[in-house]
Amino acid sequence: MQNLLHNLNPEQLAAVTLPAQSALILAGAGSGKTRVLTTRIAWLIQTGQVSPGGILAVTFTNKAAKEMQARLSAMLPINTRGMWIGTFHGLCNRLLRAHYRDAALPQTFQILDSQDQLSAIKRLLKQNNIDDEKYPPRNLMYFINSAKEQGLRPHEVDAYDDFNRKFVQLYEMYEQQCQREGVVDFAELLLRTYELLSRNQPLREHYQRRFSHILVDEFQDTNDLQYKWLKLMAGQHGAVFAVGDDDQSIYAFRGANVGNMMAFERDYNVQNLIKLEQNYRSHGHILDSANCLIAHNSKRLGKNLRTDAGHGEPLRVYEASSDLQEAQWIIEETKSLIGEGMSRSEIAILYRSNAQSRVIEHALFTAGIPYRVYGGQRFFERAEIKHAIAYLQLMDNPHNDSAFLRVVNFPTRGIGARSLEQLQDAARQYGISLYAAVAYVAGKAGTSLGGFVKLIESARFETQNLPLQEMVKVVLERSGLMMHYQSDKDGADRIENLEQLVSAAMLFVSEEGFGIDTPALAGPKAQAVAGAGITTADGVEIVDADAPLHTVMSPLSAFLSHASLEAGDNQAQVGQDALQLMTVHSAKGLEFDAVFITGLEEGLFPHENSQQEQGGLEEERRLMYVAITRAKKRLYLSFSQTRMLHGQTRYNMKSRFLDELPDECLKWLSPQVQHRWFGHTAKAAWDDAPQAGANAIAQQFSGKDIGWKAGETVFHQKFGEGVIVNIEGGGGNARAHINFGRHGMKLLDLGVAKLQKVTNA
DNA sequence: AAGTAGAATCTTTTT
DNA sequence: GATTCTACTT
Numbered sequence: 001m002q003n004l005l006h007n008l009n010p011e012q013l014a015a016v017t018l019p020a021q022s023a024l025i026l027a028g029a030g031s032g033k034t035r036v037l038t039t040r041i042a043w044l045i046q047t048g049q050v051s052p053g054g055i056l057a058v059t060f061t062n063k064a065a066k067e068m069q070a071r072l073s074a075m076l077p078i079n080t081r082g083m084w085i086g087t088f089h090g091l092c093n094r095l096l097r098a099h100y101r102d103a104a105l106p107q108t109f110q111i112l113d114s115q116d117q118l119s120a121i122k123r124l125l126k127q128n129n130i131d132d133e134k135y136p137p138r139n140l141m142y143f144i145n146s147a148k149e150q151g152l153r154p155h156e157v158d159a160y161d162d163f164n165r166k167f168v169q170l171y172e173m174y175e176q177q178c179q180r181e182g183v184v185d186f187a188e189l190l191l192r193t194y195e196l197l198s199r200n201q202p203l204r205e206h207y208q209r210r211f212s213h214i215l216v217d218e219f220q221d222t223n224d225l226q227y228k229w230l231k232l233m234a235g236q237h238g239a240v241f242a243v244g245d246d247d248q249s250i251y252a253f254r255g256a257n258v259g260n261m262m263a264f265e266r267d268y269n270v271q272n273l274i275k276l277e278q279n280y281r282s283h284g285h286i287l288d289s290a291n292c293l294i295a296h297n298s299k300r301l302g303k304n305l306r307t308d309a310g311h312g313e314p315l316r317v318y319e320a321s322s323d324l325q326e327a328q329w330i331i332e333e334t335k336s337l338i339g340e341g342m343s344r345s346e347i348a349i350l351y352r353s354n355a356q357s358r359v360i361e362h363a364l365f366t367a368g369i370p371y372r373v374y375g376g377q378r379f380f381e382r383a384e385i386k387h388a389i390a391y392l393q394l395m396d397n398p399h400n401d402s403a404f405l406r407v408v409n410f411p412t413r414g415i416g417a418r419s420l421e422q423l424q425d426a427a428r429q430y431g432i433s434l435y436a437a438v439a440y441v442a443g444k445a446g447t448s449l450g451g452f453v454k455l456i457e458s459a460r461f462e463t464q465n466l467p468l469q470e471m472v473k474v475v476l477e478r479s480g481l482m483m484h485y486q487s488d489k490d491g492a493d494r495i496e497n498l499e500q501l502v503s504a505a506m507l508f509v510s511e512e513g514f515g516i517d518t519p520a521l522a523g524p525k526a527q528a529v530a531g532a533g534i535t536t537a538d539g540v541e542i543v544d545a546d547a548p549l550h551t552v553m554s555p556l557s558a559f560l561s562h563a564s565l566e567a568g569d570n571q572a573q574v575g576q577d578a579l580q581l582m583t584v585h586s587a588k589g590l591e592f593d594a595v596f597i598t599g600l601e602e603g604l605f606p607h608e609n610s611q612q613e614q615g616g617l618e619e620e621r622r623l624m625y626v627a628i629t630r631a632k633k634r635l636y637l638s639f640s641q642t643r644m645l646h647g648q649t650r651y652n653m654k655s656r657f658l659d660e661l662p663d664e665c666l667k668w669l670s671p672q673v674q675h676r677w678f679g680h681t682a683k684a685a686w687d688d689a690p691q692a693g694a695n696a697i698a699q700q701f702s703g704k705d706i707g708w709k710a711g712e713t714v715f716h717q718k719f720g721e722g723v724i725v726n727i728e729g730g731g732g733n734a735r736a737h738i739n740f741g742r743h744g745m746k747l748l749d750l751g752v753a754k755l756q757k758v759t760n761a
Numbered sequence: 762a763a764g765t766a767g768a769a770t771c772t773t774t775t776t
Numbered sequence: 777g778a779t780t781c782t783a784c785t786t
Contacts, residue, residue, distance in 0.1 A: 061775060089776045113776080186776045221775095254774065353772050358777080375774085409762095416762045565776060585773050607772055623773080646771065647777050 004042055004075065008035075015274045016040045018241070020049060020213065022234075023272035024265055025243040028305045029290070029629035030281030030591065037215055037243055038068055042075040044213055052078060056211040056233065057085040060218050062566045064589075065090070068217070081513065081548060084211070088226055089186055092193040093561050096184075097524070097552040099203065103196045106182040108397040108557050111564035115381065117141060117185045120402050124170070124177055127424065135166065143167045144174060148187035149223045149255040151194065181433060182397050187225070194229050208235035219244030219264070223255035227263065240268065246301045247294050250585060250623045252615065261301060279305040279629075281591050283312025285665040286635050290628040292662045297618045305629075313634055314667040317658065320640040323356075323599075327363035330596055333636060334369065334579060337594050344370060346593035348580040350627050352605040355645065356598065357581055364579065374582035379504070379568030384485065384494040388501055389563050391479045392472070395460045396521075396556050399433035408434075408452055411484035415452065419445035455479070460521075468520040468555045469506040476502070504568075508559050512549045520556040584627045595631035597624075600639040601652035624657045714738065715756040716748075 005013060012032055015025050016039045027033035041057060044050045059065045065086050072080045084091065093111065096103050112120060121137045121144075124130075147157050154172035159165040178184060184192060197204040214234050216222070219242040222230070234240050242264055249258040264270065279287055287307050294300070316333075320326035334347055349360060349371075357373055364371045379385060387410055393403040409415040422445050427437035435456075438449045459478045463471040476482045476498055485491030485498070509516050549558045580592065584605075587595075599605055605624065610616030628635065639654045716738070736750055748755070 087776065111776090114774090189776080251774075253772080355771075355777085412763080414762080418762085567776085583773065604772095609772060619773095644777080 004039060004046060008032075008039070009278050011274055011276050011278065012036050012039075015276065016043050018272050018274075020044075020239045021272060022240045022264075022268040022270055023242070023274065024219075024261065024270050025241070025274050025276060026301055026303055027243050027245055027276045028279060028303055029245065029248060029626070030279045031276035031305070032278075032280060033243055033245075033276065034064075034067065034071070034217070036276065037217055037241075038071040038075065040241060041068075041072060041213075041215060045076060045078075050213050052080070052083045054210060054212045055083055055085075055215070056091075056213070057083070057215045058091065058217065058230070059085075059087055060221055062087055062090070064217055087565070088229070089189050089565055092189040093565065094549065094552060095193050096189065096196070097557070099196060099200075102200055102203065103192050104179075105184070105192070106397065108554075109182045109184055110393055110397055110400055110403075111189065111561055112178075112183050112185045112402070113381075113564045113567065114141075114186070115386075116183075116402050116564075120177065120183070121174060123402070123405070124174055127428070128173065130170070135170065140167060140170055140174075144171050145185075145187050146255060147171060148185075148191045149225045151191060151225045151228055177401075180431070181399050181401050183400055183402070190225050190229060194225060194232060197232050204232065204235070207233060208238060211238055213239050213241065215241040215243070217243055220246050220249040220258050220261060221251050221256045222260050224257055224260075227257070227260045231267070240264070245303075246299075247297070247303065247622055248588065248626050250588065250619060250626055252619050253613075258299075275303055277303055277305055279307045281632050282307060282629060283309050283633055285311050285314050286628060286631050289315055289635070289661045289665045290625055292665075293621065293628065293657060293660045294625045296660050297621055299615070299618065315635045315637055315661065315665055316667050316669055318636065318638040318669045319654070320638060321642065323359045323640050323643040324363070326598060326638050326640045327360045329638065330360060330598065330636075331363055331367050331369065333596070334594075335367075337634065342593055344577045344579050347596075348582065348587060348590070348592040348594070348630060349596045349598060350582060350584050350587050350630070351598050352584060352607055352623075354583060356604075359644070360581065360598070370576055370578040371581055372578040374580070374586050379497070379500070380563045381567050382494075382497055384481065384497055385501055385563075388472070388476060388479070388481055388498060389560065391456070391459070391475050391481075392556065393560055394435070394456050395463075395475070396554075396560060398435040398456065401427075401434045404434045407479070408449070411480040413448065413452065413480075415445075415448050419449060423449060464521050465519050467517050468509050468514075468559055469502050469516070471520040471556070472502050472505045505559055508562055509555055512555075512558060512562075514550045514555045514558070518550075518555055520559075521554055523554055524550065524552045584623050587630050588626050591630055591632055593632050594634035594636070595627070596636040596638065597627045598638050599643070600637055600655035600658055601643070602655055603650070603652050604643070604645075605655055605657070621657065621660075717754060 005016065008016060009032075012035070015023070015036050018040075025033075025036060027036065037057070041055055044055070045052055057065075057068060059068065069080050069083075069085050072083070072085070086094070096105060096109070097107070100107050100109065118137060118141055121141050122132070125132050125135065125137060125140075147154075154168050154175065157164075157168050157171065159168045178188065197207065211233060214230060216230060221244070230240060242261075244261060246258050246261055249256060252258070265273065282290070284307055287305050288311075291304055318326070318329055320329055330349060334344075334349075337347060338344060351357060351360075354375065361371065361373065380389070387407055390403040390406040393400050394407070398404075405420070408420070419441075423434055423437055423441050426440040427434050430437065430440065435453065438446070438453045441449055455478065459475055462478075463474050466474065481498065482495065485494045488494070506516060509518070553561070584597070597605075602608075606617055606620035610620045613619075637658065639652070639658070641651065643650050643652060719738075736748055738748055
């Protein structure tokens, strides 16, 4: 016991050892959140308050779930494999497999990832001759997902106008299509499980009894359905231990509702609210800046981070003349950090949007500095992998039309649009899947399609007794995928990926406890483990969904779920010591010795699209808060006067977030190019000057030229600071478009408007 | 039926 | 600027 709890600070200790009641832990950035969560579980088990089977720990990402599992294994002398630790979606998948009949799903139901879902929607629209200009597939997808995330089925959605009614109708048709095909999307996993448990009393009560302790990570990221799901799981007596940070809520755009934290406090009458405010990550100036920035938000539960570390270095702020020069500056600074002995992997370069990485990558590449970009394409999202998976999907569930269409003519086997049209007509006529409809198509089309069906069937027959990895191997050959990429001159990488799929299958099978000799199609062992089952009042035997996957599904089904739920690594070349490039979103949860936050410009960060959204600015500010709190020792902030975006040069003003940081924490670095336009370089002693000094207004220039140039920052009595975007006309009647940020774009007569030059740094 | 040229679009992202 | 989708050609 002693060793479990030692080194916890008073708040952490209080949280870990709370009585078995619901609690809300407000865990600030770098306050030891994961440690509290895992120690809480270990403590509950070690003190005998709960058995491992009584714990349900829910996370959002597979990474977080794995980390929790790993830490627990280190803390406890028991096998943590049997514990229910996973993502919302992973846990739902497991439950639905075990209770597939009650959930009205085929045993081999398959999971659509977002790509699959979008193509399913496009197919639906095309099939029903619906104008996708008027009803864009993306919007429909968003509509469907947000309805599901609120727990709403089509008939429950408020259809307030004709347009909306059409969406509702399409939502209904989409559902029918999914049901027919035996596929579920991500939101459906949650909703189906929720409905299963709310309708089935014995089942619900069984799980409610079982899970006496429910622990939730990143609670601020839960959506409405996830909140309802948790509530249902907990029942009247379950203790929910929710850990989160309202200031780090940055996923509202995908349905997360910070309001769930307040709702939780109210609904559960939470007596135990503990704030973890002691930060173990960042130096003082960095933390003070973060606190000061986030204080500008109004809707907060209230929290202020503190540290025992000293002030440390000031935040260095740099104004570049262009995005290229910003990248150049980053390189100079990283070189000097590396020179000081910092390792490259401890330096992160953050940006608001992916488009910004290109310039930086180019500069790093030219300079020969190794770097790693996060957020690229992931393993299971690669086209060749998706193709291979589609063959496997058809072998497990031939009614998956998406999978059918993906590979029916890939590699090409002479089945074109006309044959498929015929097939789709037949399928529609009989209300069956494309695969089943093949039998009804006659003539030449029928022959080539029949060949495809034979291919799938014989592949299934040949591999029925083979373990998964062998099955994958056979499928790669029999499908012709290997051959196809072998004859492709740029196919080498794809071949390599396909070979990696075989290793992935092998690894999966051994890690998930299937045994590497188990046939891929062997049914779940759950039925055999009768002891785990319970019998309900009406005599129905319930086979309990035990934690390990092999008790509820076949290796193939499990692997296919895995491919959808865990798209794999999205980081390139792991291993070598490289700079870390990523968006601010993907940096959440990580920490680095040194962090660069780049592109701090109005329109970029905060992003212009956030202005229209309710609460958009506050979310952007939380995003900035997340970015700042990633840094341990050094923080660099930069913005640029000009930037190439979407093939156009943009002139942005510096981000308002820079103005929201305390002057005494900042050190403005001298700009190099500020006054080159006027033939001389102002070399003020700015190096150590705080912002106020650097913001000094330069004297007005007079002379023959009009004295203004695009990209310059100016000051206007009424509109404040703005950036000249372009100048039209000349001499006495020159006019300029000036971007005043919050006040919008203005067209001003340069002869009339009383503008002052601003040389802000 | 398959490959190629022009047009539209473009925050953030996990499951 | 770069990708992705549609329309057109062969």
